[in-house]
Amino acid sequence: MRRLVLLVAPPLAFGALLLFGWDLWVRLRDIQPYILPAPSEVGAAFLDEPGRYLGALVESLVTALAGLVLASTVAFGLAVLMAHSRVLERAIYPPALLVKVTPIVAVYPLLLIWFGFGTSPRVAVAALITFFPMLVNAVVGLRQVDPAALDVLRVLNASRAQVFWKLRLPSSLPYVFAALRISVPLSLIGAVVAEFLAGAGGMGQLILIANGEFDTDVLFAAVFVLAAAGIGITAVLSYVEARVLRWMTSAERQQMGA
């Protein structure tokens, strides 16, 4: 309990201090609300119509999750092929890198032409932006097996499938989670950017409309909702990771950057 208080109290206190300073600044300087609304006004904007924010957030999260699942599945599948064949690795890596370095905004008009104006192009953006981290990490993870364990399996004449299920796949999990720590927040960014560009759907549209109407308090509320969502999904991911990888020592986990 004491540890929990010590853990939570400093950031909360500092956050409160920031909010207080913000509020004070707005009042003393008499700043216009369309430039910088007071924290109380941002809170009021949220409490005014919380359903609007949460509905938009859920829409963005669904888009992000769809893109993430799609990209991660395809990327992991390709990684399995690449981990087993240097030729395939050389073949697949350059186009994958091309996907990574191409600015997603430049591709978006194409996505609109191909996928229409529904949710598909937004899912595609979330997918494209999360594809590469999973691919690269999964290839490394699937290759990074304990050579001594691999020798034991080879001496037992284990099939490729047995080596995959019993050694490569579990060995890759820490790397898969390392990829997810990058790609989960990225997927939400991708979804919101796509909604913003399309002017349709989720938090992106909400922000775009609020911006057009100079509803700066709504803008701020949207930003805080997105930030809270980001913290939330990262926490969920950390929890799942700790459960799945509980066989790793904490030192090994630190090495993986968890």
Add this chain to the structure above:
Amino acid sequence: MPVTTASPAAAIALHGLAHTYPGADGPLPALAPTDLEVREGEFVSLVGPSGCGKTTLLRAVAGLLEPSGGEVALLGATPRAVQRARQVGLVAQEPGLLPWRTVEQNVRLPLEVTGAEGDVGAMLRQVGIAGFERYRPAELSGGMRQRVALARALVHRPRVLLMDEPFGALDELSREAMRLELLRIWEAERITVLFVTHAVREAVLLSDRVVVMSPRPGRIVHDLRIELPRPRSEAMEDSPAFIEAVRRVRSALRADELAEVRGDEQASAG
């Protein structure tokens, strides 16, 4: 493919086995053409300084390395055939345990892979880790982990056990304990063991024969029979016969070192 025992006497037979690694600075000869026979049920150690090709030899016998020359006959067949017949157990310096599996699950691995029958519980008792079934490798000491690796290597009842410096990473006390544990297990099971080490006393205590190897390129320079009675025990290490055997192996190793130093001197003088 059935593993035949056409010549039941030789569990392992090497004929002109040689290997050269393709190095960055040109080919690296690791093992000169080598002949060696190990009888069924014999415990043979390979000793020698690092770089003498003893690990290369063992990996060729295990079928983990395709030698660049010569032949390996394992139980009268090729190493690949013996792998297919699941007649080999392997213990290396690194235990190579799967960290996400418990001790019990790690020892069960060969049974899962081969479909063979085996008694995991009995195996754990035999290597002295009964009661640790539910532990994960990260929770065990180095010595305990190597016991798990030994249990895993034996659980599917292989006819040949290949060990590559299995106790090399252990502290002296664990090493001593493992040595006696292996001695006890082997004297009960009498399977064929090829054991790579650079610890002379260890080799003498365990082995029927100690094969001394020399580096650059690796080759066998001595093949010494250890005429100590079985079963052997720790107490035997003080016996004159033991001390004499250790002395013979040491002098074989040293003679070879001296020859090499002399060779170097001649080379630098010329």
